[in-house]
Amino acid sequence: MMAASPRRQAAMLRILALAWLVWLPALTLFAQDSDTETPAISVDKVLVLGPFDDVIHNQKQADWLTDNLFQTISNGWVRGGDQATIAGKKLSWQEKAVTSVSADAGQAVLVAVNLDPSRFTKASLAFQWDGSAQLRLGRNKIALAGAPNHSASLQLINQSYQALLLLQAGDKAATLAELKLEGTHVAGLRAHTQAKHRLNGELLYGANGVEGLDLSPDGRYIVISQRARARDEKDWQRVTEIRSLGSGMVKRAWENAQPGNLAWKSDAKHIAYTMDNQLIHEEVESGRRHVVLENAENVSAIRWVGDRLLLQVGIKQGKRGDNAKLYQGLNDRWSYFRNINQLLWCDPASGWLTPITDAATSADLADVDAKGRILYTTTTPDHAAPPHFSITLTLLDGNNGQSEVLTEQRSLNGAWFRGDKVLIKAGPNTFDAIGRNIAEGQTAANDYDNQLFLMNPADKQVQALTKDFDPAVNDVVVNRNGRVVFSAYEGDRIELFQMDAGNAIKKLDNMGDVTGNIAMSDQSKPVLVWTSSAVQTQAKVFVGGLDGRKPAEYWDPAGDRYDDVQFGEVRDWDFKTEDGTEIDGRIYLPNNFEAGKKYPLIVYYYGGVVPVTRGLGGRYPKNHYAAQGYVVYVLQPSGTVGYGQAFSARHLNAWGLQTADDIIACSKAFLDAHDFVDRERVGIMGASYGGFMTMYLTTRTDMFRTAIAHAGISNLTEYWGFGWWGYLYNGVAGRGSFPWNNPELYTEQSPVYAADKVNTPLLLLHGDRDINVPPSQSHVMYTALKIQDKPVELIEFAGEGHHILGWENRMLWWNTILAWFDKDLKDQPEWWQQIYPEPK
Secondary structure: OOOOOHHHHHHHHHHHHHHHHHHOOHHHHHHHHHHOOEEEEEOOEEEEEEEEEOOOOOOOOHHHHHHHHHHHHHOOOOOOOOEEEEOOEEEEOEEEEHHHOEEOOOEEEEEEEEEEOOOOEEEEEEEEOOOEEEEEEOOEEEOOEOOOEEEEEEEEOOOOEEEEEEEEOOOOOEEOEEEEEEEOOHHHOEEEOOOOEOOOHHHHHHOOEEEEEEEOOOOOEEEEEEEEEOOOOOOEEEEEEEEEOOOOOEEEEEEOOOOEEEEEOOOOOEEEEEEOOEEEEEEOOOOOEEEEEOOOOOEEEEEEEOOEEEEEEEEOOOOOOOOOOOOOOHHHHOOOOOOEEEEEEEOOOOOOEEEOOOOOOOOEEEEEOOOOEEEEEEEEEOOOOOOOEEEEEEEEEOOOOOEEEEEEEOOEEEEEEEOOEEEEEEOOOHHHHOOOOOOOOOOOOOOOOOEEEEEEOOOOEEEEOOOOOOOEEEEEEEOOOOOEEEEEEEOOEEEEEEEOOOOOEEEEOOOOOEEEEEEEOOOOOOOEEEEEEEOOEEEEEEEEOOOOOOOEEEEOOOOOOOOOEOOOOEEEOOEEOOOOOEEEEEEEOOOOOOOOOOEEEEEEOOOOOOOOOOOOOOOOOHHHHHHOOOEEEEEEOOOOOOOOHHHHHHHOOOOOHHHHHHHHHHHHHHHHHOOOEEEEEEEEEEEOHHHHHHHHHHHHOOOOOEEEEEOOOOOHHHHHHHOOOHHHHHHHHOOOOOOOOOHHHHHHOOHHHHHHHOOOOEEEEEEOOOOOOOOHHHHHHHHHHHOOOOOEEEEEEOOOOOOOOOHHHHHHHHHHHHHHHHHHHOOOOHHHHHHOOOOO
16 A cells, blocks of 8 residues: 655654644634635626617516526627627617616616636626616526615636627616625635626537438438527426438428437338337428337337338336335346337338247347348346356348357357448457457457357357457447448547448548538448537537548537636646556646646546547536636546557556556656646545545555545445346456455455545545446445544435436536535635535
C-alpha cells in the first residue's frame, strides 16, 4: 500500500502547526466574510427588444401568452442584432444604456443581461420601473417583489446565465433605472451583454440529440430518431422522421408516440413497425396504414423477407399467485430471464402467424437474408467456465424448417450473413483463441475486447479477421450485398472502418472523434450515414458513399446552440510509466485559462473495459467541469480496450492492482509537469468500475484532497454474488477466480477491507434502484467509514438506476458533484451547504 512518506508527513505537520497560528485569529473573520455583503454592482448596459404594443396586459390568457413569449425568446441565447417578431412587429435586440430603456403607456419592452458568477452567489437583483415586471433566469421563473422598486432573490451557481425581463408600462410611460446586483460574493459576478458564454448543464442535457438512424434499402430515405427537452420542461420529447436523403423533405413524422422495431421492405415502398401495442404496415409514399396485429405488445424485432414479415415475439412466463419466488438458477434475479423469444412468420395482409422456432427454447434473432435463411442464438446458463453461459448460433432455413448448429461459444456478441458466409463478433478467447493476441506471460485475453471472425457454414471453418488489429470492434453493419462497415475503439476515439471483400480493413473519415449510430443501404455501391461527435462538438449526422470522397454533414440537431459557447482548450498529455506502459491522456483547461494562475485539478478515469471517449457531454461532462474553473485530467489506465489485446488483458484478475498504480503514477507526473495546477487541491472521481477505483485509491494513497465515487463497488464478494450481472462480469474480469480459490483477490482488492486506511474525504453517490451495482455497495463503504468517524457522505437518488437520467435528478446530481469539489478544492462550502444544509 502506498501512503505519504515520513518526510512529507513531518513537513505537513510543521505546515499545519504554522497554519493554525495564522488561521486561529482569522477563523471568525472568515465566517463573517462569508456572510458579509460586498458592494453592489450597477448594470450599465443591457440588450433591449422593443418597445412594442403590450398585447398581453389585462388579458385572461396573460400567463399563457407570457410563458409562450419567454419560451420562444429563451430557446436560445439572445445576442445583439438577433431579430424577433413581437406583436406583429419585426424587432432587433440592441445594446443600450439602462437609463435609455423606456416604454410609453400601453407598451412593453424586453431586456436581457448576461450574468457570470465566479462562484456560488446569493444576490438580489433590483431595479426601478413604474409598471409591472416579470423575470426569467434561463427557463426558470423568478419571483419579483415590490413596485416601482422591484427586487428578486437569486441563487447563482458558477455558470453563465441570461436574465430576461418583461417590463410593461401600464397606464403611463415608464423608464428603467438603477438596475443593480447586491449580496454575498457579487464582487466576482460579471454582468455583460457579450454573446460568448460558458457551457452549462441545462444546455448539455437539454440540447437535441440523435437516438437512432436507419436508411431505406435503396438509400433514398433516412430515418432519424431524435430527443429534445419537452416544452413543459418536465420530460423528454421524442420525434422520429422519415426524410428524403437528397432533399431533406420530411415524408413522415411521429411525435411522442414512437414507432418501434421499424423495418423496411426491400422495395423501399413499405415499412412495418409497432406502435400502441399494434403491428402496423404502412405505404411510405401514400401514408396508408394497415393494422396487421391488434395485439403486438410482445413483438421485439421485425424483418421483411420478400412479402412476409419475420417477427421475434417474447412469451412471458406466468408468475406464482403468492409472494414467493423460487430461484431455479442464478439468472432468475433478472425479471425477464424466464421469458422465451420465439420466431414467427407473419402474413401482413391477414396477420396470420406461423411459428418457426420451438417455443420451449428461446431464440434471439441475429440476422436474416433475402433467401429466408435465419441466424439466431440461444443462451444457456453454464457454470463450468467463465463467463458462465453458453451461446449457440443456429442457421435455420425459414422455408423448409431445416436447421443446423454452426457453433457453441462462451462469448458471441453478434452474427450477420455475408454472402454465403457468416460474420461473427466475439471475444478473442472464442473459437479456441484463434484470434487471441496477448503478451508473453498472459494466460487469457479480455473477452470484452471484441474481434471479428468469418465462418464458412459448409465446413464450419473459421477465420480470425482482426487478430492483428488493435482497435476493439464496437458496432457492425453488413448490408445485403455483403459490404461491412464497423466502428471500433481506437484509443480514446471511436473510429469508423470498412472491410473489403478480401477482408482488408480501411479507416474512414468519421468527421469527428466518436462514431455513434451507423446505417447503410443495400446497394452494391451503398450509402452510409452515421453520427459523430468531438470534444467540443455535439453529435451530428453525416452521409458518405464509401467512394473515397469527403463525407458531407447532413444534419446538426443542436443548430446554433453552441455557436456562442466559450470552450476551454483540450490538449493531449500522454505518459510512460516506469515499466514502459504508455498511458493515453488529455487535459481540459478552464475558460480564459491563465498560464501563471494555479488551478484545482480533477482527475477522472474509468479503469474498466472501455476508454473514456472524447465526445462532448455524457454523464460526466469534463467540459462542464472545466467551465467551472477546474483543470480536468482524463487518463486511460491499464485494462481498457482500444489499445491492443495485451493492454486490455491486464484487466483480468487485477481489480485495480496495476490500474491504481497507473493512476497514482500519472497523477504525480501530471502535477510535476504542469505548474498551473495546485498540487494541494487535487480531487479524483470515477463511476461504476471507476467508482470502485476511487474507493480503492483512497485506501492506497493520501495524495488526493477529496474523492467522489458514483455507483462504486466496495465489496467484490457481495457484488459478485448479488449484482444482477456481477458473477457474469467477474467471469471475465476475475476469470477463474472465486472467493474459495482466490480469497486474497476478493478481500485485499475490496476497498471495505482496507477502510481503516482511508483518510481522504469521500462522497458516495448511488441510484436507489441500481441493479447493476446495488446501492448496498455504497452503504457498505459508508458504514465502514462512518463507524470509524472518517469524512464520508452518502447520497442516493430516488427512482434512479445505474445512471441518473431524470431531468431534475440529473441537474441535482451534477450540481452535487461540483458543489462537493468547490467545498474541498476551492474552500467554498456555501453551495454544498445550500444543497445539503446541516440538520437542525
